[in-house]
Amino acid sequence: MGCAGFTxxxxxxCALNILYVMVSLLMIGIAAWGKWFGLVSSFQVxxxxxxxxxxxxxxxxxxLIGAMKHHQVLLFFYMIVLFMVFIVQFSVSxxxxxxxxEQQDHLLEVGxxxxQSTQRDVEKSLNCCGFKQVDPNGPVML
Incomplete structure (x- = not known):
């Protein structure tokens, strides 16, 4: 009839952190799979x-360990790390x-x-060439 105390x-x-573990393993697996099959050639990405x-x-x-063992110090540092991640996400947003x-277009063009490797990947997958102007007679990097 309700949860008593810390239960x-x-x-x-625990459920939230198990979900986070699965998401992290999924991120690692998909990135490795994309590199293995040549879908992404940029090592930095x-x-x-x-x-x-x-x-x-x-x-x-x-x-997860802090919640399972009722370890208050570990949970405190867990909260501090999550708060710092929140501050970074809020600042970037x-x-x-x-x-x-115009500033967005400029940043995209600089990037x-x-x-060069991202240019080749995008040009190959989208069958295009160039950022803003298309040169139909220019070489296509494949």
Whole structure:
């Protein structure tokens, strides 16, 4: 007839962290699968996704162990890490909302010009060439 004490919180936190563990393993697996089958040739993108997956795995593991063993210090550091992740996400979201359309186009073009491997992947998968202008007589990087 209700949860007494820490039982409901414990089970909720365990379920949430098990979900986080599954998401982190899914991120790592999909990134590795994409690199293995040649869908993504950029090592930086694959490394970044795998790095985020590993970070999420360890944070979820800390939360799971802290909840299962009622370890208050581990749960405190788990909350601190989640709060710092929230601050970073909030800051990035605010920065993304603060830029206008011209600044977005400029950032996209700078990113496009600085990544040759991503250019090849996008041009190959979308059958196009160039960022804004298309040169039908130009070489297509395959």
């Amino acid at each position: 409901c919180s414990k089970h909720s936190l 694959v490394g970044g996704v795998i790095g985020v997956g590993v970070f999420l795995f360890f944070v979820a593991l800390a939360g 605010s920065a993304c909302l603060a830029i206008n359309r 496009w010009n600085n990544s």
